[in-house]
Amino acid sequence: MNTIITSKILITVLIPMITGLLVMVSGKKPNLRDSWSTLGAILTFVSVLSFLPVIQGGDQLQCTxxxxxxxxxxxxNLDPLGVIFALVASFLWILASLYCVGYMRGLDEHAQTRFYVCYAVSVGAAMGAAFAGNLFTLYLFYEVxxxxxxxxxxxxxxxxxxAGAKKYIxxxxxxSxxxxxxxxxIVYVLAGTLDFNSASITAGIFPADVDHTMVVIAYLLCLFGFAKAGIMPLHNWLPDAMVAPTPVSALLHAVVVVKVGVFSICRVMLSIFGTNILADTGMGLLTAYFVSFTILTASVIALTKTNLKARLAYSTVSQLSYIVLGVAMLTPNSITGGLVHIANHAFAKITLFFAAGCIFVASGKKDISEMGGLGKRMPFTMVAFGLASLGMIGVPPVGGFVTKWYLALGTIDLHNWILLTVLLVSSLLNAGYFVPVVLKAFFGKPLPADEGLTSSLEGKPLIMFMVVPLVITGALSVLVGVFPNLFLDLINLMVKS
Amino acid sequence: MENYLILNTLNFPILSTLLILPVVGAIVAMFLRSETALKYWGLVVTLITALVSLPLWTNFDQTTAKYQFAELRHWFPALDLEYVIGVDGISVLLVLLTTLVMPLCVLCSWTYIKTRWKEFIIVTLLMETAMIGVFVSMNTVLFYIFWEGMLVPMYLMIAIWGGARKDYASIKFFLYTFTGSIFLLVAIIAMYITTGTFFIPELMDHTYSFTFQVWVFLACAIGFAIKMPMFPFHTWLPAAHVEAPVSGSVILASILLKMGGYGFLRFCLPMAPAATLYFVPLLLVMSLISIIVGGYLALGQTDIKKLIAYSSVGHMGFVTLGIFLLNDAGIKGAMLQMLNHGVTTGALFILIGIIYERTHSREIADNSKLGMFMPIYVTFLGLFSLSSLAFPGTNSFVSEFLVLFGAFDKYPVVAAISILGAILAAAYMLRLLQKMVWDDSDGHAPHGEDGEARKRKLIDCNMREFVQLAFLTVFVFWIGLNPTPLLDIMDSSVAHLLHQIDAGSHLQDAVEQGSGHHAMLENAGTWIKNLF
Known part of the structure; x- marks a missing residue:
């Protein structure tokens, strides 16, 4: 592995920030403003894409x-883990920026300029977190x-x-x-540096004779410090933050915000502590059990929610912990399963949120009980929703299956039947809260008020701005299951080293 | 005496010029009549002083701990008194802070001060001389003259241009700081009787008995702790801040409070090292109380100025905490924290002045929902609030990180407790920000004012205000992202200071008496560790 020093990687972080500025100055011209967003998103994605071959070649890019x-x-410092997250987040930003146009104009929302500025800067900061080369940089962008x-x-x-925002902050x-x-x-006192060890996921950055008690304290502080990951008991902000407009929930709370949290935890586990020390101190398995609680409990809570967005929120809490679970099991297979879920969950969950928002804008419905028969009026939306939920449940060949396959392999490697049971039970629970929604939409009875309405709700131009992106993400959530190699190869680069 | 000094090699006596320029400016101001002329004259004098001070930055020799740009003249032969001034790595940055903040003090008063501009300019300029004098004096008598000299202009500033309770606040300020000064004077005289010199570096090199050190330390520390201000001597500060005019608050926050920290570093630590070690536990505990009490009280304020005033108590707690960690990271962090507090809190007071001129109220509730009307103002408010809560990438983060790093290295328990202060800082700043920018209390404008009336009143920052804030913004990010030049300037002097403490700490009785407390702190550390 070579480390190439280049300031080019700075571009990816700067583009969204500059986009934010351009959006701000063109606030008076909505069309220009919204084009800046989309253009910024495309350029960001292209810039990440341009670094992909180098990373696939086993090299890393660095810039101090x-x-x-x-x-x-x-x-x-751009490494395979970072590039996966950056690719997914920047790609989904393109679709989300189109979706935003439909949603925000469809509902005639106020303060749209502020909205787009914050949106762009948040994505830029997420890029920064993905590219972070040390704990300080990660912390900096995490806070931004x-x-x-x-x-x-x-x-x-x-x-x-x-109220939601207050709780959130x-x-x-x-x-933090x-x-x-x-x-x-503490990490700085123990290691004398905050730089990640990006060459190996086993060694960590601590000297060999480090005091294990302090390492454990630092690790636990990290685990709870990254509350964006939504690990119980620090998950409570997430459902309340769903009061935000749906594009925010979709991109930020399914992809950017929560993923920054999970990504940071994975990053810290693999590049600061390293699997060796986590195994030696028993912290790996402890974390695995700890997040298993979140996986199951959040799924059970999701079952009880009748508001579609709330159900999705708890589903997010549960799914995020799969990622941490995979890394915490510390075997190559499980780490692969965990990390690939960063991508799989992103495509599926953004589809689900996009669908929820689209349903709200088109029909004004938020509650699952009102959605009977909606499948006939919004076929594209509901089919995409169905595909994405299959991904969440883990049905082959949709993306989520790959995750669960590797996670299951990991539990078998460890001969740990408890964790395997957790996986199986949680899959059942996933099915329990997603299948009824789809069934209701296609086969359920419409509300008396909607009786006899058969006209399509997806025809309007503004609605098309929303339907097209969600169909694309829905299709992608299947494609990442059928062709998982892009992400698997990248993860292999890390796991094998 | 010359061994301690590097005499000034610039082609003009830079430090004396800095001392004389504002005085000359004040004298000329006496003869000016028009208000506009006075304003511009004040601005020009402070700006020239700032420009003249810049060679201190460019020509500073970082490799030595000696006092540079020094000047030595015989002054009062009968008492062996010399006029001797100079700067080292600890004071040079504070001098620069003073000269750079003073033009802002004139600018932020431009429309805020409505009466007696002549007196205002004279007071401001005399204040500048006195403050620079404190930082450059190498002689305890000179130091004391400037130290006391600050008191009167500051008293006048609060008493003449202050708010409703200005009499109470100005008297309280005067009595508190004057009481502290008397103890300081006693220490200065006592040291002169023991050593026969007023020259600060010689006083540092003299080895005093432990008992003598304890008394000197206590006498000085009370004076500096009041100035700082440290809990429980902090009660004058909120009163003074709230009643002072905007420039008074800026001077108080940005420069005056730094005198306490500077005093600790210049007097207590090097002159009474054994006593310092003896009192470390006490001062660390007082610092922790300041941090937590300051933050906690800030959380409950409804007056914006009071909130920032209490936050200063907390921030200054981090300064004393850093100083009394007696390690490299701690002292550098404390030094940097002083500069950062000068920049950030100075800016926050300027921001409060701007909004006070528009709404004539300092209540948070009267100044809510500004986001709609004053986007530029709100952007700066957000920026400096984040800086104040030590957001990564801004100046305060670096100093807080250094202090915490120094603390974790030495006393993990102390560090763990001080984290509480960091949390409180985030809480009260975000609360303030949220309420001023958006406000969730109810949907109506304060006092039932209609939107139009509010809109007319709340005009966004003008160019003059923008320039002040933008100037300080540069420092927020510059120190936040590239503090190395500043840390390098401090390096030799801090190393020398640590060496002085080390050398002086070998007093046998001190070690014996001090060990009890240290063992207590260290035991607490191991005890906590054993819990896990």
Missing amino acids: LFELYPGVAVKL VSIFTYPLVMHHQDEEGY VYLMFT KAFLLPAMI
Whole structure:
């Protein structure tokens, strides 16, 4: 593996930030403003794509911007893990920016300029987190995501919005100050640097004779510090943050925000602590059991929710923990399963949220009980929804199957029947809360008020802005299951090293 | 005496110029009549002073801990008194902070001060001389003269241009700081009687008995702790801040509070090292209390100025915490924290002044929902609030990180407790920000004002205000992302200071008496560790 020093990787982080600026100055011209968003998204994706061959060749790209103190710098380093996250997030941003146009104009939302600025900067910060080369940089961008998604969560500026946003920022800021900051300082005291070990996922960055007690403390602080990952008991902000407009929920709370949290946990486990020390201290398995609780409990709660977005929110909490579970099992197979779920979950969950938002804009329905017969009026939307839910359940050949396959292999490698049972039970629960929605839409009886209405709801131009992206993401959630090799090969580069 | 100094090699006596320029400016101001002329004259003088101070940055020799740009003249032979001034890595940045902040003080008063501009300019300029004098004096008598000299202009500033309770606040400020100064004077005289010199570096090199050190330390520390201000001597600060005019608040926050930290570093640590070690546990505990009490009280304020004033108590707690960790990261972090607090809190007070001029209220509730009307103002408010809560990438993060790193390295328990202060900082700043920018209390404008009336009143920042804030923004990011030049400037002097403490700490009785406390702290560390 070679590390190539280049300032080119800076571009990927800068494009969304510049997009934010351009959106801000062209706030008075909606068409120009919205084109900037889409253009920025496309350019971001292209820039990530241009780095892909180098990463696939086994090399890494690096760029140090500012050195604050020896071992503490703003430093970008692109490796396979980072490129997976960056690819997924930047690609979905393109579709989301189109979807936003339909949603925000369809509902005639206020303060759209603020919305697009914050949206772009949040994605840019997520790119920064994906590219982060050390813990400080990761922390920096993690916090930028928190701050810039805050106005998005309280976008409606009503009582519910303020309450949700307050909870959101309190959870995220409290955990990052109380846990993440000390964790970072302990890591620095122990290792003398915050730079990731991007060459190996086993070794970590600590010297051999490090005090294991302090390492465990630092690890636990990290695990709880990244509250964006939604691991129970610090998941509570997530359902409340769903008061945000749906495109926010879709991109930010299915892809960017929560994934930054999960990505950060994976990154810290693999590149700071390393699998060796996690295995030696028993922290790996402990984490696995710990997140298993989240997987099961969140699924059960999802069953009880009748509001579609709330159900999706709890499904997100549950699914995110699969990723952490995979990495925490510390076997090559399970790590593969966990990391590939970053992509699989993203495509499927964004489809589900897009569908929920599209249903709301087109028909004004939020509750699952009102959605009877909707499949006939919104066939594309509901088919995409159905495909994505198959992915969440883990039915072959949809993306989620690949995840569960590797996770199951991991549990078998460990001979751990408890975790295998968790996987199976959770899949049943997933089916339990997704299948009824699809069944209701296609075979359920419409509400008395909707009786006899058969006209398509998907025909209007603005609605098309939403339907097209969600059909694409729905199709992709199947494709990543049929052709999983792009992501699997990238993960192999890490796991094999 | 010359061994301690590197005499000034610039082609003009830079430090004396810095001291004289504002005084000359003040004298000329006496003869100016028009208000506009006075305003511009004040601005020009402070700007020239700032320009003149810049060679301190460019020509500073980082490799030595000696006092540079020094000037030495005989002054009062009978008492062996010399006029001796110079700067080292600890004071040079504070001098620069002072000269750079003063033009902003004139600018932010431009429309805020409505009466007695002549007096205002004179007071401001005299204040500048006194503050620079404190940082450059190498002689305790000179130091004390400037130290006391600051008191009167600051008192006048609060008492003449202050708010409704200005009499109470100005008297309280005067009494508190004056009490502290008296103890300081006693220490200065006591040291002169023991050593026969007023020259600070010689006083540092003299080895005093442990008992003497304890008394000197206590006498100085009370003076500096009041100035800082440290809990429980902090109560004058909120009163003074709330009543002071905007420039008074900026001077107080940005420069005056730094004198306490500077005093600790210049007097207590090098002159009474054994006593310092003895008192470390006490001062660490007081710092922790300051951090937590300051943050906690800030959380409950409805007056914006009071909130920022209490946040200063918390921030200054981090400064004393860093200083009394007595390690490299801690002291550098404390030094940097002083500069950062000067930049960030100075900016926050300027922001409060801007909004006060528009709404004539400092209540958060009266200044809510600004996001709609004043986007530029709100952007700056957000930026400096984030800086104040030590957001990564901004200046305060670096200093907080250094102090916490120094603390974790030495006393993990202390560090763990101080994290609480960091959490509180995030809580009160975000609360303030949320309420001022959006406000969730109800859907109506304050006091039932209609939107149009509010819109007329809430005009966004003008060019003059923008320039002040933009200037400070540069420092937020510059220090936040590239603090190395600043840390390098401190390097030799901090190393020298640590060496002085080390050398002085070998007093046998001190080690014996001090060990009890240290063992206690270290035991607490191992005890916590054993829990896991």
